[in-house]
Amino acid sequence: MASGAGGTQQTTGHGDPAKGLPPGVIAALRGVGKTFPSGVVAVSGLDLDIRDGEFVALLGTSGCGKSTALRMLAGLVPPSRGTISWQDRKNPGALSFVFQEPTLMPWATVAANVRLPLKLLGRNDDIVAPRIEQTLQHVGLDGFAQAYPRELSGGMQMRVSIARALVTDPKLLLMDEPFAALDEITRFKLNNDLLVLWQDLCKTVVFVTHSVFESVYLAQRIVVMTPRPGRVFEEITIDAPYPRDESFRTSAEYAALCRRVSQALAAAKVEAAS
């Protein structure tokens, strides 16, 4: 990890949150680049706006810097160049991150894992217990509060991870290929549940994935990234209406959109190679 114990707020390269954000945009990356100490240029010249309430997917091949971009947006990795502005940076509970693995504390119960962000933010009032119960209900885990992570399936562990991200009622939810390790049926189910949550709770979601099908199914806007160095190749708007369900997944419209996005992804790869 390049940054020290600096904490999210002091990360260098983040712009003044008050200035420079167009209306409706809650976070923006401007000319952002990241070069790791090994010399690998993971991201270069990345421009991206995140609009309030939208579901945006970052799509790219493995190792294209999309995870690095997400971690920079979260303030976990400082950018080498450019600025990252984020409206609510002073408020640590306003941004949540869901990792590729469930990343739960194995020694703590489901309830204690979900409670963690509130504990770290120093919220110990009467609202905490009902808040945990309510969040577990949202992700379909009521009745599992006292279970330990190892007693749950991979899909359910991921639900706990999502509940933990939602418990602070964040404005922006960053998800780094959260369902990549799950089987297809579980992934479809979690995709559906995530869309319902997004609509019910009015969050802004930035979803990193390498799956064309997943990005088209979920997102309003797909940002196709080029590999090495990662930057925006094309932005594709998916204007299929919500709620999207299994009938959308099997429709001709979905297939056509997937073809269109696949072509963009292939072209991004060719451009990077040339």
Place this chain on the structure above:
Amino acid sequence: MIDRALRIVLPVFALALGVLAWDLIVRFREIPPYVLPSPGVVFATLFSDWSILGGSLATTLLTTLQGFLLALIGGVGLAVLFNQSKLAEYSFYPYAVILQVTPVVAIAPLLLVYLPQPAAVLACAWIVAFFPVLSNTTLGLNSVDRNLVDLFRLYGASRWQILRYLKLPAALPFILGGMRIAAGLALIGAVMAEIAAGSAGAGSGLAFRIAESGYRLNIPRMFAALLLLSAAGVVIFFTLSLLSHLVLRRWHESALQTES
């Protein structure tokens, strides 16, 4: 179930066989008790000399317990200090290693010169026992899931919060493993120091009794004291294994029941 029963029955059976062979050899070869006492004589001595041996056992166990607890506090404390401060780690870690690699039997006579005997014995128990706790705890504190550290940072966790809620719980299985080794070593350290002090004659621990009985050619009492030492070691090992199991059984791989 059968496997579990065999695990208990077989060692007991092997022990009984060994004791029987021992008894038969002593009986038929008519070996005198001052060369090799029969198991019956050893047990009889255990009861007849209990007033001496019992007190010695208590002394040795108390030293072991104190040495173990000090090793636990010192080992975990130093590991946490080293984890929090690179400066402290670079300055003092080499000396912890030197203390560990120098045989304690060689240090014991020196300690006996400078310290009153009980303190010197305790110091030896501590020296041999603290290093496994230190090195295991260090390993545990460094084996934290990087993503969990990131998660804690995301919510603005302080160093204290990361230590208290993340690093120490993650290190717990390692600390318990270190404790299991340390408890046995504390007993060994106490015994070595008592032997080294034995000629000074002021001690009253079990190892001192063994040395003393040796000078007096009281071989049955030597065996009885040795038996008590082994039993103490076994009890210490199983106590800590049980503690480890009880603490970890809900979540750690090492303590889970195998599904079959």
